[in-house]
Amino acid sequence: MTNTEDLPEVSGYSRVSVLISAVVGLAVAALALFWAQGFRIGYESLYRVNPSVEGGGIGSDWVFGNTIPALDFLIALIHAADVILGAFILVMVFIHWAAFQRLADQMREPGEDVNEAVAADGGSPARGDEQGGDSA
Amino acid sequence: MSNLDHGKFTRVTTLFHSLLGLDVFLLFFTGYAIMFNDELWWMLTLMGGASGVTAIHRITGIGLVALVIFWITLQVISSTGRSNFSKVLPAKDDVDAFIQDIQFVLGRADERHPSARQFGGYKADEVPLLSYIGKGVVFIFSIELTLLAISGLLIWSKTGLAAMFQTKAAAMAFVTFHGLLGVIMLMGVMFHIFEHGMHPAFYPVETKAFIPRSMVPEHHGDDDEEPDTTGIERLSLSPSWRTVSTIFGAMTVIGIVSVLIGSIFDEGYPVPRELAIGGGPASILLTIGINLGMVVLGVGLVLSMYGNVLRIRWEQQLERDERPAAADGGEPQTDGGQPEADDAESEH
Ligand code: HEM
Ligand code: HEM
Numbered sequence: 452m453t454n455t456e457d458l459p460e461v462s463g464y465s466r467v468s469v470l471i472s473a474v475v476g477l478a479v480a481a482l483a484l485f486w487a488q489g490f491r492i493g494y495e496s497l498y499r500v501n502p503s504v505e506g507g508g509i510g511s512d513w514v515f516g517n518t519i520p521a522l523d524f525l526i527a528l529i530h531a532a533d534v535i536l537g538a539f540i541l542v543m544v545f546i547h548w549a550a551f552q553r554l555a556d557q558m559r560e561p562g563e564d565v566n567e568a569v570a571a572d573g574g575s576p577a578r579g580d581e582q583g584g585d586s587a
Numbered sequence: 588m589s590n591l592d593h594g595k596f597t598r599v600t601t602l603f604h605s606l607l608g609l610d611v612f613l614l615f616f617t618g619y620a621i622m623f624n625d626e627l628w629w630m631l632t633l634m635g636g637a638s639g640v641t642a643i644h645r646i647t648g649i650g651l652v653a654l655v656i657f658w659i660t661l662q663v664i665s666s667t668g669r670s671n672f673s674k675v676l677p678a679k680d681d682v683d684a685f686i687q688d689i690q691f692v693l694g695r696a697d698e699r700h701p702s703a704r705q706f707g708g709y710k711a712d713e714v715p716l717l718s719y720i721g722k723g724v725v726f727i728f729s730i731e732l733t734l735l736a737i738s739g740l741l742i743w744s745k746t747g748l749a750a751m752f753q754t755k756a757a758a759m760a761f762v763t764f765h766g767l768l769g770v771i772m773l774m775g776v777m778f779h780i781f782e783h784g785m786h787p788a789f790y791p792v793e794t795k796a797f798i799p800r801s802m803v804p805e806h807h808g809d810d811d812e813e814p815d816t817t818g819i820e821r822l823s824l825s826p827s828w829r830t831v832s833t834i835f836g837a838m839t840v841i842g843i844v845s846v847l848i849g850s851i852f853d854e855g856y857p858v859p860r861e862l863a864i865g866g867g868p869a870s871i872l873l874t875i876g877i878n879l880g881m882v883v884l885g886v887g888l889v890l891s892m893y894g895n896v897l898r899i900r901w902e903q904q905l906e907r908d909e910r911p912a913a914a915d916g917g918e919p920q921t922d923g924g925q926p927e928a929d930d931a932e933s934e935h
Binding site for chain 2: 463464465468469471472473475476477479480483484486487522523525526529530532533534536537540541543544545546547548549550551553554555558559560561
């Protein structure tokens with residue numbers, strides 16, 4: 452980068468700490484892998500994913516029943532958390548949606564004269580890049 | 588996830604954010620292809636069936652372990668990281684910001700609170716490191732990712748699990764637990780994508796998380812020029828914003844509601860005494876809804892890549908120009924704008 456005049460001083464992360472962290476991260480991941488593999492793989496046919504099987508499918512061997520109440524409780528708990536947080540997240544979506552509408556109303560309409568406004572600022576690149584509908 | 592100097596990521600953070608996003612998207616696609624296999628059968632097939640998805644899920648799972656440990660270590664050993672800890676803690680301002688956001692929506696406040704921080708809600712200097720949403724995101728995502736990594740490792744091998752839990756059923760309950768845990772993350776990320784993709788001033792993507800702060804010129808203008816505004820009224824709205832944000836907003840809501848219902852449905856709420864995972868009736872509406880949710884994630888993935896394309900262009904432009912053309916007009920804190928986003932489409 453040649454132009455530094457306008458750029459701020461930023462105290463980022465030092466190279467050393469990034470390097471150390473990367474090494475630690477990879478080492479722990481390798482250990483985790485080693486540990487998990489220690490359970491012996493090659494035994495993955497445990498009725499987990501079998502969507503094409505008639506009447507089978509995921510978890511169908513629940514017929515054996517769960518004998519550990521704590522797990523039942525955990526699952527009930529996590530369901531409750533899903534629902535409560537889900538409702539909360541929806542509220543956040545609606546607040547932002549509405550706030551964005553108001554912010555948009557404060558902006559210039561697409562046709563309006565933009566010249567006097569200094570360009571950019573993330574203000575639209577005049578054309579919106581149709582990303583709404585399709586995924587990668 | 589906290590080193591956003593004045594609302595901007597450092598270079599390391601931008602890279603981390605992109606890698607984390609990529610990895611988590613892959614975990615979503617594979618994990619939920621398993622859990623919602625009724626609805627996402629095509630994804631399952633596309634990724635190589637049962638053995639394919641579980642293999643990809645495990646590989647990316649190990650990737651997530653590495654990323655999470657990397658980040659924790661970095662935050663602990665670096666002074667930049669340590670200095671950010673206190674800025675993540677919730678404060679009274681965050682509650683105020685939430686309340687003011689509601690008032691803003693109802694028309695009872697003219698601006699968003701500085702702690703809501705996204706553009707249009709603050710002026711320079713008033714802005715805390717993390718918005719109230721940002722803090723929530725950091726908390727929820729960190730807790731979730733840690734728990735998912737731990738529970739994921741525990742269910743790595745079914746044999747190990749069975750040994751740990753005595754019965755196969757109990758072992759499977761733990762897998763269910765892991766999947767249900769991820770639902771929170773799934774819904775949260777959909778919101779995150781909406782929040783950072785559909786802000787009218789940043790649409791189609793907020794570059795804050797992609798262009799490092801070290802590359803964003805500071806404002807040298809005269810502050811008296813516009814003392815009382817955030818400057819948003821000087822920007823012009825993208826012509827497609829209204830349509831696209833409405834469609835995408837609807838998709839986000841439908842996606843969130845559908846995965847939530849799906850997670851209950853596939854399981855039985857309230858208290859499940861008997862699990863019938865994936866055995867539930869397949870509903871057309873639910874199938875469409877969950878698939879729309881996956882489209883939202885897909886858009887997120889594209890936006891994240893697009894953010895990186897913008898960064899690369901930005902770098903090139905900085906090298907080319909003496910003074911960057913897009914040195915922003917009056918708002919040092921806003922995102923630096925997009926360097927001539929000419930042929931956006933052709934890049935993805
Ligand atoms: C699974 C994927 C993702 C994860 C786990 C993730 C996680 C995070 C976290 C923890 C933060 C910091 C807290 C905050 O400020 O909100 C953040 C910030 C941010 N993310 Fe993401 N993110 C993901 C995907 C995306 C995508 C797809 C986009 C673009 C559309 C995006 C755009 C942003 C932006 C712009 C910020 C900065 C927010 C700010 O400082 O105000 N993220 N992300
Ligand atoms: C964002 C993070 C993650 C999400 C959203 C996620 C989601 C899921 C989901 C939905 C399932 C299917 C559960 C079911 O069938 O009910 C699953 C299974 C699984 N996950 Fe994850 N997961 C994540 C991270 C991880 C990590 C970090 C690991 C490992 C280190 C991991 C390992 C596994 C394993 C081994 C399975 C079982 C697959 C099988 O049936 O063979 N996951 N995950």
